Structure formats: structure tokens, C-alpha cells
Amino acid sequence: MDQFQGDLEKITGEGTLKRGEPMSRHTTFQIGGPAEFYLDVNTPAVLKKVLDIASRYRVPLFVFGGGSNILVGDQGIKGLTVRFHSEEFVLKGKTLRVAAGMGLAKIAMEMINRGLSTGLENLATVPGTVGGAIYNNSHWQDKLLGDFLLKAEIYTPRQEVKEVPADYFRFAYDYSILRDSGDIVLTALFPVGKGVKEEMLKAVIANNQTRSLSQPLDTKCAGCTFRNPSKEQPAGKLIEQCGLKGKIIGGAKVSQKHANFIINNGNASAFDVLKLIELCRREVRQKFGLDLKEEIFLVGEFAHD
Numbered sequence: 001m002d003q004f005q006g007d008l009e010k011i012t013g014e015g016t017l018k019r020g021e022p023m024s025r026h027t028t029f030q031i032g033g034p035a036e037f038y039l040d041v042n043t044p045a046v047l048k049k050v051l052d053i054a055s056r057y058r059v060p061l062f063v064f065g066g067g068s069n070i071l072v073g074d075q076g077i078k079g080l081t082v083r084f085h086s087e088e089f090v091l092k093g094k095t096l097r098v099a100a101g102m103g104l105a106k107i108a109m110e111m112i113n114r115g116l117s118t119g120l121e122n123l124a125t126v127p128g129t130v131g132g133a134i135y136n137n138s139h140w141q142d143k144l145l146g147d148f149l150l151k152a153e154i155y156t157p158r159q160e161v162k163e164v165p166a167d168y169f170r171f172a173y174d175y176s177i178l179r180d181s182g183d184i185v186l187t188a189l190f191p192v193g194k195g196v197k198e199e200m201l202k203a204v205i206a207n208n209q210t211r212s213l214s215q216p217l218d219t220k221c222a223g224c225t226f227r228n229p230s231k232e233q234p235a236g237k238l239i240e241q242c243g244l245k246g247k248i249i250g251g252a253k254v255s256q257k258h259a260n261f262i263i264n265n266g267n268a269s270a271f272d273v274l275k276l277i278e279l280c281r282r283e284v285r286q287k288f289g290l291d292l293k294e295e296i297f298l299v300g301e302f303a304h305d
């Protein structure tokens with residue numbers, strides 16, 4: 001492993017590879033055990049080289065962005081965990097290319113300030129990065145990431161870098177092909193049109209207000225826990241009708257404000273959250289005969305009873 005560390009640090013700098021880094025420092029849940037090896041990466045070019053090395057050494061790999069849609073197990077993550085956060089941003093003619101590690105809010109504000117629109121201003125209040133948003137086709141109200149993407153540059157499990165059109169991702173509700181393919185997104189390309197700065201800003205502020213009225217934004221959480229079985233049957237309403245609003249297991253709690261949010265109410269373990277997830281699922285199945293599916297992603301190793 002010393003050779004692995006040496007090769008990585010030739011690219012990222014001496015002392016940059018951490019061992020046993022607590023993932024609770026890097027997730028919005030503030031939950032998660034240690035990453036065996038942990039690296040911060042800030043550009044697509046460096047990310048590509050790091051991925052080459054991980055595959056050369058056959059080290060298991062996990063790449064993430066904002067950490068706003070994951071629950072990391074208390075036993076942590078084996079292999080190399082890479083956090084991709086980047087502000088690489090190239091506006092050229094009628095297109096915008098951004099690093100997949102760039103935050104949605106940051107992109108939206110950069111464009112709004114220039115009086116330009118990519119559509120991402122509709123998703124400005126979704127926490128996290130473009131890469132994370134492509135992975136799950138993140139959405140706000142009826143606008144989905146996949147509505148706006150033109151192309152993306154991906155790194156495939158066969159170590160090829162490819163530019164692929166948006167339809168490669170087979171976007172659907174809470175789905176993109178990345179969930180099955182194992183590709184990593186390096187950069188993303190969006191068409192750019194003119195926008196009216198004041199109107200776009202007004203819409204972002206209104207979205208923020210709507211969100212803060214209905215969601216527990218000041219808590220440690222990872223957004224909605226479950227996918228909505230249908231528009232008519234949102235998961236939060238089903239959980240609420242099971243009388244589970246405010247339910248606590250260990251340090252985890254079903255939010256009083258929005259029952260589809262499980263929050264870290266103090267020192268929750270991933271296992272506490274998992275038990276609460278199971279309880280919600282069981283009660284909803286018993287009462288409504290519906291199987292709730294998680295919208296958050298479980299990553300790494302979880303303890304068992």
C-alpha cells in the first residue's frame with residue numbers, strides 16, 4: 001500500500017492521502033465511519049489520474065461530491081474514497097462546461113449574475129454537486145437535472161474517458177444509468193440561453209422560502225429518505241399517516257416538519273438511521289401495502305444486531 005500511496009501523492013501532493021478519515025466530517029447527515037483511504041480532489045484532470053491509479057492497484061473506489069444524499073455505515077468504507085469538489089467552469093459560446101464536482105447553487109449564481117440561464121437555476125436550492133445530481137437525476141418540483149444536461153464526460157470502469165450525450169444516462173425519476181454502470185462523471189456540458197437576472201433571482205428566493213417552510217433545513221439530514229411511490233402518495237404523507245412523525249430511535253428522528261426526512265438529532269449512528277428506515281418501511285407496508293424504496297444511498301459497511 002505504500003507504493004499506492006506514493007503513486008497517488010505524486011499527483012495530489014505529499015500528505016494528501018488520509019487514512020481512517022471519519023466520513024461524518026463529509027456528509028450532511030454528519031454520520032459515517034472511517035474511510036480506509038480518503039482523498040480530496042479539485043479538478044477533473046487530477047480525478048482522472050487518481051481513477052487510473054485506483055484501477056491499476058485494483059483498490060475499491062467510492063467517489064462522491066457534496067455528501068448530501070448518502071448514509072455511510074458506522075464501519076466505514078473500504079478502499080479509496082474520493083471527494084470531488086471543484087469550481088472548474090468554462091463558458092464558451094452557447095455552452096457551459098463545469099466540473100462534476102461543482103455545486104449546483106454555485107453554478108446557478110455564476111450564471112444568474114451574468115444574466116444567463118442553463119436551467120440549473122431551477123435546482124439552485126438542491127444541495128450538492130452536478131455529479132451527485134446526475135447520479136440520481138436530482139429534482140426540485142417538476143424540474144429534473146436530466147432536463148438540462150447536453151453531454152457529459154465520463155470515466156468508465158474500463159478506464160476510458162468518453163463524451164456521451166444526455167440520453168446515455170437514461171434519466172428517469174430518481175434514476176440514471178450511473179447507478180448500474182459504475183461510470184464516474186468528470187465534466188458536464190449545458191446549453192446556455194439568455195435569462196433575466198432579477199426574475200431568476202426572484203425564483204431562487206421563492207424556491208428557498210417554499211423549501212424552508214416545508215423542510216427541516218437547519219438539521220443534519222440527507223434530504224428525502226424515500227422515493228415517492230406516486231405523486232398522489234408522497235412518502236412523507238404515508239409515514240405521517242402511520243403516526244411516525246417525531247419517532248426517535250437512538251439519535252435518529254423522523255422530522256416533525258417533514259416525515260420523509262430522517263434527521264441526526266444528536267449523535268445518531270448510521271445503524272440508528274437504518275433501524276428507523278426499516279420501521280417506516282414496515283409500518284407503511286402493513287398499513288398501505290406499499291414498498292418504500294430509499295432515495296438516499298447506503299454506502300460502506302453497516303453493523304448488524
Ligand SMILES: Cc1cc2nc3c(=O)[nH]c(=O)nc-3n(C[C@H](O)[C@H](O)[C@H](O)COP(=O)(O)OP(=O)(O)OC[C@H]3O[C@@H](n4cnc5c(N)ncnc54)[C@H](O)[C@@H]3O)c2cc1C
Nearest residue numbers: 064065066067068069128129131132133135138139185223
Ligand atoms: C436539506 C436537503 C434537501 C435536499 N433536497 C433535494 C431535492 O429537492 N431534490 C433532490 O433530488 N435531492 C435533494 N437532496 C438530496 C441531495 O442534495 C441531491 O440528491 C444531490 O444532487 C446530491 O449531490 P451530492 O453531490 O451531495 O451527492 P453525494 O451525496 O456526494 O453522492 C450521491 C451519489 O452520487 C454519486 N456521485 C457523486 N458524484 C459523482 C460523480 N462525479 N460521478 C459519479 N457518481 C457520483 C455518489 O457515488 C453517490 O452514490 C437534498 C438533500 C438535503 C440535505
